[in-house]
Amino acid sequence: MGLSRRDFLKATAAAAAFAAAGAAVLKPKASEAAEAGIKWDKAPCRFCGTGCGVLVGVKEGKIVATKGDPAAPVNRGFNCIKGYFLSKILYGKDRLTKPLIRKGDKMVEASWDEAMTLIASKFKEAIEKHGPDSVAIYGSGQWTVFEGYAASKLFKGGIGTNNIEVNARLCMASAVTGFMTTFASDEPMGCYDDLDLGDTYFLWGANMAECHPVLFSRLIDNRLKNPRVKIIDFGTRRTRTSQMADKYIKFKPQTDLALLNAIAHVIVRDKLYDEAFIKSHVVFKKGKTNIGYGMEDKFKFADDPKPMTFDEYKEFLKTYTPEYVAELSGVPAETIVEMAHLYADKSRKVNSLWTMGFNQHTRGTWVNNLAYNVHLLTGKICKPGENPMSLTGQPSACGTTREVGTFTHRLPADMVVTDPEHRAKAEKIWGIPAGKIPAKPTYNATEMFRALDRGDIKVVWTQVTNPFQSLPNLNRYRKGARKGDGRFIIVSDMYPTQSTEVADVILPSASWVEKEGVFGNAERRTHQWYKMVEPPGEARNDLWQIIELARRLGHGNLFPYKYIEKEIWEEYRKFGEGQGKDLAPYETYTKTRGLRWPVVNGKETLYRYAEGHDPYVKTGEGIKFYKNKKDGGKAVIWARPYEPAAEAPDKQYPFWLCTGRVLEHWHTGTMTGRVPELKRAYPSAVCEMHPDDAKKLGIENLQKVKITSRRGTIILPVDLNGRGKAEEGNIFVAFFDENKLINELCIDAYCPISGEPDFKKCAVKVEKV
Amino acid sequence: MRMLLRCCAITSLIAALALPCIVSADESENYEKYAQQAESTPPMIPHRITDTSNGMYCLGCHRTGLNGAPETPHPERLTCTGCHGQGEIKEIKHGEKGNK
Numbered sequence: 001m002g003l004s005r006r007d008f009l010k011a012t013a014a015a016a017a018f019a020a021a022g023a024a025v026l027k028p029k030a031s032e033a034a035e036a037g038i039k040w041d042k043a044p045c046r047f048c049g050t051g052c053g054v055l056v057g058v059k060e061g062k063i064v065a066t067k068g069d070p071a072a073p074v075n076r077g078f079n080c081i082k083g084y085f086l087s088k089i090l091y092g093k094d095r096l097t098k099p100l101i102r103k104g105d106k107m108v109e110a111s112w113d114e115a116m117t118l119i120a121s122k123f124k125e126a127i128e129k130h131g132p133d134s135v136a137i138y139g140s141g142q143w144t145v146f147e148g149y150a151a152s153k154l155f156k157g158g159i160g161t162n163n164i165e166v167n168a169r170l171c172m173a174s175a176v177t178g179f180m181t182t183f184a185s186d187e188p189m190g191c192y193d194d195l196d197l198g199d200t201y202f203l204w205g206a207n208m209a210e211c212h213p214v215l216f217s218r219l220i221d222n223r224l225k226n227p228r229v230k231i232i233d234f235g236t237r238r239t240r241t242s243q244m245a246d247k248y249i250k251f252k253p254q255t256d257l258a259l260l261n262a263i264a265h266v267i268v269r270d271k272l273y274d275e276a277f278i279k280s281h282v283v284f285k286k287g288k289t290n291i292g293y294g295m296e297d298k299f300k301f302a303d304d305p306k307p308m309t310f311d312e313y314k315e316f317l318k319t320y321t322p323e324y325v326a327e328l329s330g331v332p333a334e335t336i337v338e339m340a341h342l343y344a345d346k347s348r349k350v351n352s353l354w355t356m357g358f359n360q361h362t363r364g365t366w367v368n369n370l371a372y373n374v375h376l377l378t379g380k381i382c383k384p385g386e387n388p389m390s391l392t393g394q395p396s397a398c399g400t401t402r403e404v405g406t407f408t409h410r411l412p413a414d415m416v417v418t419d420p421e422h423r424a425k426a427e428k429i430w431g432i433p434a435g436k437i438p439a440k441p442t443y444n445a446t447e448m449f450r451a452l453d454r455g456d457i458k459v460v461w462t463q464v465t466n467p468f469q470s471l472p473n474l475n476r477y478r479k480g481a482r483k484g485d486g487r488f489i490i491v492s493d494m495y496p497t498q499s500t501e502v503a504d505v506i507l508p509s510a511s512w513v514e515k516e517g518v519f520g521n522a523e524r525r526t527h528q529w530y531k532m533v534e535p536p537g538e539a540r541n542d543l544w545q546i547i548e549l550a551r552r553l554g555h556g557n558l559f560p561y562k563y564i565e566k567e568i569w570e571e572y573r574k575f576g577e578g579q580g581k582d583l584a585p586y587e588t589y590t591k592t593r594g595l596r597w598p599v600v601n602g603k604e605t606l607y608r609y610a611e612g613h614d615p616y617v618k619t620g621e622g623i624k625f626y627k628n629k630k631d632g633g634k635a636v637i638w639a640r641p642y643e644p645a646a647e648a649p650d651k652q653y654p655f656w657l658c659t660g661r662v663l664e665h666w667h668t669g670t671m672t673g674r675v676p677e678l679k680r681a682y683p684s685a686v687c688e689m690h691p692d693d694a695k696k697l698g699i700e701n702l703q704k705v706k707i708t709s710r711r712g713t714i715i716l717p718v719d720l721n722g723r724g725k726a727e728e729g730n731i732f733v734a735f736f737d738e739n740k741l742i743n744e745l746c747i748d749a750y751c752p753i754s755g756e757p758d759f760k761k762c763a764v765k766v767e768k769v
Numbered sequence: 770m771r772m773l774l775r776c777c778a779i780t781s782l783i784a785a786l787a788l789p790c791i792v793s794a795d796e797s798e799n800y801e802k803y804a805q806q807a808e809s810t811p812p813m814i815p816h817r818i819t820d821t822s823n824g825m826y827c828l829g830c831h832r833t834g835l836n837g838a839p840e841t842p843h844p845e846r847l848t849c850t851g852c853h854g855q856g857e858i859k860e861i862k863h864g865e866k867g868n869k
Binding site: 077 | 800807808810811847852857
């Protein structure tokens with residue numbers, strides 16, 4: 001009997017999947033002797049929000065190997081290429097090992113005592129002269145839960161300022177406000193199991209093949225086993241993801257808003273919505289329109305939600321005919337109708353997946369709402385294999401920044417400083433006087449650096465992030481940091497970066513398994529690891545640094561812990577208990593490859609809001625969005641219109657500039673850029689351009705071009721036929737290259753609701769050099 | 770027969786996934802066991818690739834070992850470039866596909 005190639009592949013795949021379920025990826029004949037004397041322990045990967053499990057091998061105090069953990073449910077023994085080089089990321093030659101203090105133009109080595117004394121004095125001075133809102137901390141979705149918690153407790157509960165912000169404001173804030181406005185609770189209702197169990201996947205502006213590679217592999221694996229699976233890639237550029245998708249649908253930047261409304265329009269027009277689901281589980285609302293772009297300093301916005309009827313919502317959708325939106329977006333009307341029907345197909349388990357295309361958007365909150373609308377209209381939500389899933393970029397944007405609430409307006413467990421009951425609860429758990437936590441939020445990340453530029457903030461401490469490479473409109477904020485007049489910048493990092501360049505004090509920091517930590521990934525999985533190696537030289541972990549500052553500012557009483565990490569965890573847990581955000585006791589996490597919250601009585605929750613899965617949903621309730629008490633446990637369908645981008649191409653600047661990542665490099669490339677294999681695989685930034693555009697400009701492949709926006713200019717070689725292929729009128733540049741600071745060109749316009757800047761859309765001109 | 774095998778495999782997989790995660794007392798001690806089962810770092814690609822990225826392109830040579838290419842132990846994995854990155858480019862004896 002001759003097996004066809006397809007049959008062979010299917011059978012092998014089925015068998016492979018079968019083996020994978022047993023979590024044993026068999027290793028070919030590697031030598032056992034090489035592995036003798038290696039002590040292995042578990043950790044989540046240091047990189048993206050996927051949260052792969054890895055095993056770390058330590059020998060004689062050094063990491064000698066890492067492997068994808070076969071027992072980790074997220075990745076089942078796989079990593080992506082970055083993960084496979086985790087053993088090298090801590091060992092770059094120029095690792096920071098001593099505190100450094102700026103003296104004129106030079107950075108001079110100092111002791112920890114000198115550095116911390118200086119830092120504390122600067123904090124005290126600023127607080128005395130200008131008040132507590134003149135100091136700030138800028139942290140990270142790569143902070144451990146302990147670090148974020150300690151920072152929040154010190155600044156909000158000790159110093160008494162809401163000046164704590166994080167780089168997650170630049171990546172997930174719109175996802176958060178999308179969740180909060182639609183469901184009154186942050187984070188997805190589904191989990192990664194949906195990638196294996198569904199059959200229809202709409203990817204929106206998300207290059208999963210490069211940015212969530214292991215999750216993308218799960219999709220491709222699913223499709224190999226199940227020929228019914230369809231992957232639709234909605235994008236503004238053709239990527240590796242597009243190449244493997246079943247259909248690539250290009251659309252003009254910003255028109256995602258219109259497309260989602262058009263899909264809803266067709267679903268309503270053709271009566272494909274789930275009437276019963278809508279009646280039981282949905283309310284309709286509208287908010288303000290023409291909401292601005294955050295371009296002015298101290299820009300403020302407050303929405304004004306008003307209820308709507310279903311009929312009023314249908315009326316709102318009338319404008320978004322396939323024909324109108326085809327004109328706007330460039331997507332043919334028949335395709336819009338086809339996709340709407342695919343979304344609504346009752347025989348299909350439909351999922352939507354998105355990351356930065358939706359979040360880094362001046363209408364990021366709206367477009368997140370609009371994605372949920374389609375799932376709520378069709379009732380395709382809160383079911384295994386069928387969910388909208390907001391993918392998270394950073395390893396602990398969820399676990400730390402969103403769950404601990406390290407933002408100006410936040411407290412742990414979805415709570416906000418503006419709510420007196422929430423403040424009272426936090427004050428009680430933190431053991432601080434009533435009224436200590438300020439009631440008013442101060443600045444989002446962009447506004448925080450604007451305040452530094454203006455001089456309203458004097459002292460900024462950044463940890464585990466590189467804002468002076470990653471902020472939009474970078475030139476303003478880099479100059480602002482060095483204006484003097486009492487400004488003082490402290491940067492805690494493991495390597496020299498663009499941010500250490502503008503620092504007054506540099507603190508050498510421990511990283512990853514050089515400290516005990518907890519991360520929380522995109523599917524609500526909280527994953528713990530123990531310290532496995534010592535940090536180099538005099539580097540110390542960021543948690544110690546925060547507590548040390550606290551001590552010197554007279555707030556040491558906030559940190560009366562012996563086993564700091566565990567005690568912080570047990571204290572932090574109290575916030576989420578009984579709130580649908582329950583976390584297990586610390587020991588539980590030391591023994592598992594993470595658990596998805598809410599964890600109640602030791603049992604994790606795969607599907608929130610769903611009876612039989614979520615312990616907070618009572619028998620007979622079916623589906624209940626119980627966190628939205630205001631609307632009786634229903635989710636909100638928002639009527640959000642299409643509004644144009646902050647800065648669209650015009651005669652003078654005729655191209656759209658989009659920025660983002662590539663597979664081999666993580667964020668600003670401080671770690672991956674120091675791994676020789678990763679650097680060689682993708683050495684420097686290029687400008688993706690369409691060949692027809694290049695031809696018109698007289699440019700050939702790999703030739704240099706000068707790209708200019710109203711804010712900055714850069715010279716790059718063009719790439720006309722690389723892994724990513726720009727559409728006409730668009731260019732794309734990755735932001736990992738510290739020698740090519742594309743963010744100087746980006747616009748610091750942001751979503752008025754989320755405060756998240758739009759790194760995907762601004763106008764540039766391209767000239768031959 | 771094939772159909773039955775497939776159905777069995779998929780059902781088992783779904784059943785395994787549907788089980789809630791149970792904390793096993795074993796896990797905290799036996800990382801070594803999993804490390805031994807785990808795969809090592811995937812080899813880098815020693816030749817230029819036309820980045821069409823679709824695994825079927827790579828399988829053209831690597832599924833059966835055409836043109837001296839190493840035969841892949843896992844032809845069912847199609848997102849090749851997710852794990853295998855561009856390495857140092859070495860001379861390949863057979864005719865190359867042309868410059869990138």
